[in-house]
Amino acid sequence: MGKLRHGGCGFVLTLLAFLLPCLAMASSTTAWEMGSWSDFIRGRFQGISLSREGRLSLAPKVETVFSSDQPVIWAVAEAPDGTLYAATGNRGRVYRIGRDGASSLLWTADQPEVFAIAVGHDGALYAGSSPDGKVYRIRKGQAEEYFAPHTRYIWSLTVAPDGALYVGTGDQGKVFRVEAAGKGELYYDTGQSHVTGLALDAAGRLLAGTEPNGILYRISAKDKAFVLYNASLPEIRAIVPMPDGSVYAAALGGSVAKLAQAANQAAQNLGGSQPGTAVSTSITVEAQSTGPGGEIKPPAAAPPGQPQAPASAAPQVSTQFTPAVDLSNVEKSAVYRINPDNTVETLWSSKEENVYDVLALEKQILFSTDLDGRIYGLAPDRRVTLVTQTNEGQTTRLLPSDHSILAATANMGRIIRLGDTPGAAGEYEAPVHDAGTASRWGSLSWRADQPAGCALAFRTRSGNAAKPDRTWSDWSDPLRDPSGSRITSPNARYVQWKTEMSGAAGATPAINSVTLAYLPQNSPPAVRSINVVTQTAAVSQSAKPATASSSAAYSVTVTDSADSSSTPAAGTTTQTLPRAAQQQITVVWQADDPDGDRLVYSVYFRGADETQWKLLKADLHDNSLTFDADVLADGQYYFRVIASDREVNPPASAREAQLVSAPVMIDNTPPIVTVLSAARAGATAHIEWEAADAASPLRRAEYSVDAAGWVPMDAADGVIDSLREKFVLDLANLAPGEHLVALRAADSANNTGVAKVVLK
Numbered sequence: 017m018g019k020l021r022h023g024g025c026g027f028v029l030t031l032l033a034f035l036l037p038c039l040a041m042a043s044s045t046t047a048w049e050m051g052s053w054s055d056f057i058r059g060r061f062q063g064i065s066l067s068r069e070g071r072l073s074l075a076p077k078v079e080t081v082f083s084s085d086q087p088v089i090w091a092v093a094e095a096p097d098g099t100l101y102a103a104t105g106n107r108g109r110v111y112r113i114g115r116d117g118a119s120s121l122l123w124t125a126d127q128p129e130v131f132a133i134a135v136g137h138d139g140a141l142y143a144g145s146s147p148d149g150k151v152y153r154i155r156k157g158q159a160e161e162y163f164a165p166h167t168r169y170i171w172s173l174t175v176a177p178d179g180a181l182y183v184g185t186g187d188q189g190k191v192f193r194v195e196a197a198g199k200g201e202l203y204y205d206t207g208q209s210h211v212t213g214l215a216l217d218a219a220g221r222l223l224a225g226t227e228p229n230g231i232l233y234r235i236s237a238k239d240k241a242f243v244l245y246n247a248s249l250p251e252i253r254a255i256v257p258m259p260d261g262s263v264y265a266a267a268l269g270g271s272v273a274k275l276a277q278a279a280n281q282a283a284q285n286l287g288g289s290q291p292g293t294a295v296s297t298s299i300t301v302e303a304q305s306t307g308p309g310g311e312i313k314p315p316a317a318a319p320p321g322q323p324q325a326p327a328s329a330a331p332q333v334s335t336q337f338t339p340a341v342d343l344s345n346v347e348k349s350a351v352y353r354i355n356p357d358n359t360v361e362t363l364w365s366s367k368e369e370n371v372y373d374v375l376a377l378e379k380q381i382l383f384s385t386d387l388d389g390r391i392y393g394l395a396p397d398r399r400v401t402l403v404t405q406t407n408e409g410q411t412t413r414l415l416p417s418d419h420s421i422l423a424a425t426a427n428m429g430r431i432i433r434l435g436d437t438p439g440a441a442g443e444y445e446a447p448v449h450d451a452g453t454a455s456r457w458g459s460l461s462w463r464a465d466q467p468a469g470c471a472l473a474f475r476t477r478s479g480n481a482a483k484p485d486r487t488w489s490d491w492s493d494p495l496r497d498p499s500g501s502r503i504t505s506p507n508a509r510y511v512q513w514k515t516e517m518s519g520a521a522g523a524t525p526a527i528n529s530v531t532l533a534y535l536p537q538n539s540p541p542a543v544r545s546i547n548v549v550t551q552t553a554a555v556s557q558s559a560k561p562a563t564a565s566s567s568a569a570y571s572v573t574v575t576d577s578a579d580s581s582s583t584p585a586a587g588t589t590t591q592t593l594p595r596a597a598q599q600q601i602t603v604v605w606q607a608d609d610p611d612g613d614r615l616v617y618s619v620y621f622r623g624a625d626e627t628q629w630k631l632l633k634a635d636l637h638d639n640s641l642t643f644d645a646d647v648l649a650d651g652q653y654y655f656r657v658i659a660s661d662r663e664v665n666p667p668a669s670a671r672e673a674q675l676v677s678a679p680v681m682i683d684n685t686p687p688i689v690t691v692l693s694a695a696r697a698g699a700t701a702h703i704e705w706e707a708a709d710a711a712s713p714l715r716r717a718e719y720s721v722d723a724a725g726w727v728p729m730d731a732a733d734g735v736i737d738s739l740r741e742k743f744v745l746d747l748a749n750l751a752p753g754e755h756l757v758a759l760r761a762a763d764s765a766n767n768t769g770v771a772k773v774v775l776k
Contacts, residue, residue: 045458046536048449048511051529053400056444060388061405063442064517067526068399074442074517074524075404077435081422082113088426090131092413093141100422101141103130104429110143110154113431123159125152134173134181142181144170151183153197163200165192172214174222182222184211191224191235204235210251217257225252230267232354245354249347254374256381261356264363264381266371268349351383351394363398375414375421382421384411389425391434404434438524445514448484451536453610457503458533460495460513465528469520472527474501478508503532540671541609541659548655548680549602550645550765599645599684603632605657605675607639613661624652624679648682650711655680683711683765691759692742696775701747703773707761708740716762717743722755750775 050056052070065075086104093101100113101122108125110133127145134142141154142162149170153162165185172184176193182203183192189208194200206226213225222235223244230247232255249267256264350365351374364371369385380393382403389406391414409427416422421434460474474495479488491514495501505511513532517525609615617636620629632655633641660672687709694703707714714736718726731741747757755775762768 044535045533046451046455048451048532048534049529050446050531051463056446057402058447060407060445061390061402061442062407062444063404063439064444065404066402068395068401070528072444072515072517072527074438074440074519075434076421077437077439078404078406079433079435080430081117081433082111082119082431084109084111084429086429088410089412089424089429089431090129091133092415092422092424092431093133093135094415094417094422095135095139095141097139098418100417100431101133101135102424102429102431103133103143105129105131108145110141122157123152123154131169131171132173132184134175136175136181137179142173142175144173144183146170149185151181151194160197162197163192163194165190165200169210171210171212174214174216176216176222177220182214184214184224186210186212186227189226191222193238201238203238204233204241205239206231206233206241212251212253213255215255215257217263218259218261223255223257223263225255225265227251232263232265244358245352245360247350247352249350253372254383256374256376258376263354264374264376265352265354266349266374266383267352268370268372269347349385351381363394364392364400370410372410372412373414375416377416382414384414384423386410391421391423406430406432437522438519441516441518443514443516444527446512446530448482448510448512449532450482451509451511451534453539454480454507454509454537455511455534456507456537457505457511458535459500459502460530460532461500462498462515462530463528464498465526467520467523467525470523470525471516471518472496472498472525473516474513474530475516476503476505476511476513476532478505478511480508480510482510484510484512536611538613538661538665538669538671539610541607541613541615541661541673543657543659543673543675544606544608546603546605546655546657546675546677548677549604551600551602551642552598600642601645601648601682602640602642603655603657603677604640607657607659607673609659609661611661613664615659615661616663617660618658620656620658621648621653622656624654629656645682645684648684650683650685652679652681681712681765683709683763683767685709685711686767687714687761687763687769689759689761689769689771691771691773694773694775696750699748699750701745701750701755701757701775703745703747703757703759704742705745705759705771706740706742707769709763709767709769710739712764713737713739714741714761715764717741718760719745720758720760721747723758726760 053066053068056066056070056072063075063078065073067073082102084102084104086107086109088105089102090105091103098115102111102113104111106128108128108130109121110123110130111119112122113119123143125143125145127148129146130143131146132144136142142151143154144151146169149165149167150161151163151170152159163183165183167185167188167190169186170183171186174182176182181194183194185192187209189206189211190202191204191206191211192200193203206224208226208229208231210227211224212227215223217223224233224235226233228250230249230252231243232245232252233241234244235241244263245265247267249269251268252265253268254266258264347365347367349369349371351363351371353361353363369387371383371385373384375382380395382391382393384391386409389408389411391403391411393401393403406423406425408425408430410425411423412426413424414421419436422431423434424431457478460476462474464472466472475491477484477489477491481487489505492504511532513530515527519525603619607615617639618634619632619636619641621632622629632643655677656674658672658674660670662670687707689707690705692704692706695701707717717729717731717736719729720726729743729745732744757773757775759771759773760768
């Protein structure tokens with residue numbers, strides 16, 4: 017932008033600075049813009065990646081390698097010849113997948129879950145069944161019991177360079193070393209409940225992740241270990257040692273930490289189901305458990321003394337996991353790097369997602385989560401890329417294979433392969449946008465790179481329900497003009513867009529930003545309340561006289577024959593004392609505008625016996641108005657406040673609202689106090705008087721003798737509640753001499769009238 021060279025521009029800029037805040041508050045065209053990582057990550061991805069710079073492009077090509085009929089694939093292992101093995105739940109099955117893609121059922125355990133498998137140097141497959149934890153050795157389709165650690169769970173298996181098998185167990189948190197069938201020994205007792213992960217580092221030392229204290233051990237020999245890291249999260253889920261001595265570890269928290277216990281209860285409840293029956297079960301999970309946090313665990317064995325359900329009769333359970341507590345503000349998972357010098361770096365953490373596995377590649381690490389089965393990439397500079405979204409419940413395992421990546425999922429249990437080139441097509445669905453009120457949609461525009469042969473199309477839909485349902489409109493016809501395509505979806509409060517991408521010859525389009533313009537309906541303001549109060553305002557001695565709030569309306573002198581009186585000296589000037597204050601009325605109101613528009617007010621009044629409103633003041637920006645009470649005669653009045661947003665909206669769309677106050681009594685005139693009779697007889701006196709008010713009922717009466725304190729009085733009928741009341745005063749024990757008796761009455765507006773009686 018060029019520099020401003022003319023001094024006159026300073027005035028223009030000052031004027032704009034004054035006007036812009038007002039203009040910004042008007043109901044004008046609004047833009048919903050998306051162009052960053054935080055904007056796009058909240059949407060739904062189908063074959064789409066999101067770069068760390070916030071660009072949408074086609075994700076790596078995905079193909080399904082294997083699809084089971086089981087809810088979850090717990091573990092995947094690859095043999096040297098490229099054969100894959102997949103361990104599943106909830107039928108305890110192990111599958112074999114050949115390099116040609118052909119799959120077959122290899123073995124079915126007599127327990128419902130197989131959490132861990134490992135391939136030995138001789139090609140044999142080891143599988144651990146749960147919840148009655150045993151390890152089996154499977155060769156040529158034949159399985160034999162290899163080791164029984166007498167624990168409930170087999171969580172992890174790994175094979176040492178010398179062929180020994182390490183077994184991580186729960187619920188006693190022990191690691192066993194097994195050198196041959198039936199020949200195993202306790203290698204290390206962690207003191208934790210579960211050993212949830214095992215791996216061997218470059219030096220051949222065993223790394224063991226545990227739960228519930230999130231401790232990562234480095235076990236160098238039998239009964240000899242060093243705590244490599246104690247995480248702040250309960251469970252070490254995945255361990256990846258690197259050749260340079262560093263270790264990547266994934267830890268997760270307590271949002272699903274008691275799933276094993278809940279699943280066990282569900283299994284008991286389903287014990288009477290018939291074989292082959294598909295049962296959908298909703299499992300409520302508690303936080304802060306003593307079981308492996310975040311592990312999607314099996315139906316455990318029934319407690320001692322209760323019958324076990326036979327494996328052949330185990331129902332197929334489709335689990336849906338619903339957190340029982342709100343953990344939105346608690347860290348749920350993290351990825352760490354433990355350096356060779358034992359210092360620790362937190363590379364990534366989340367309050368929304370549980371991380372399930374980590375895979376180290378040459379230029380980045382990958383990790384998978386339970387939020388729509390996402391797979392992320394993490395570069396050395398710690399910037400994250402969403403590689404792909406499987407749209408399954410969880411992506412449980414990652415492993416490399418022939419210039420590609422394999423990923424296992426849960427809900428449904430599949431194995432997919434991520435290629436090294438973009439897929440042919442993909443779709444991204446933006447989150448729902450709330451315009452705040454019914455709005456008129458404008459145009460959709462976008463900035464994108466579109467190589468030759470690639471295509472981009474956008475669609476929109478709208479509705480008045482917060483979540484898209486059948487009341488929403490259908491997706492529109494494709495929008496293809498990036499500079500601004502007119503939106504044809506019906507006017508509504510909520511709107512959503514999606515894009516359909518297609519690539520060509522390994523190239524992919526890339527979307528940098530998307531803008532949707534709309535004009536919100538101008539909502540009317542609201543006047544919430546009106547309050548009318550009176551107050552006193554000081555006036556000077558020279559001010560114009562006003563109606564008095566109190567007066568000496570009657571003066572009587574009563575002479576007793578036993579007393580003499582005196583007269584003042586002639587020619588003395590009488591001083592008139594000025595009134596110190598006059599009454600004012602303040603009308604106060606509360607009003608607001610849902611669009612944030614600046615409001616202007618008009619205040620009107622009318623008497624209870626009148627039919628037309630009279631303007632008191634227009635074009636007010638404050639929410640109060642004060643005026644002298646004297647301008648209104650005594651009587652009952654109503655006040656009306658009209659709020660309008662006309663100053664910041666075109667006349668055709670400007671809106672207003674109004675509210676009328678409750679009736680307000682204006683009473684500026686004090687009661688008239690009249691002495692009806694007065695008589696003195698020595699030390700006693702009898703006075704009868706009355707007070708009358710034309711506007712409001714009387715509320716209080718008092719008398720004072722010789723300017724002493726005021727003494728309350730009752731009306732002759734016992735209650736002071738009428739426009740006219742009579743009072744009787746009897747005085748006793750009067751001292752000889754002259755006495756002044758003041759009589760005072762007040763009405764509902766606190767106006768007072770005064771009279772006096774002189775007793776001689």
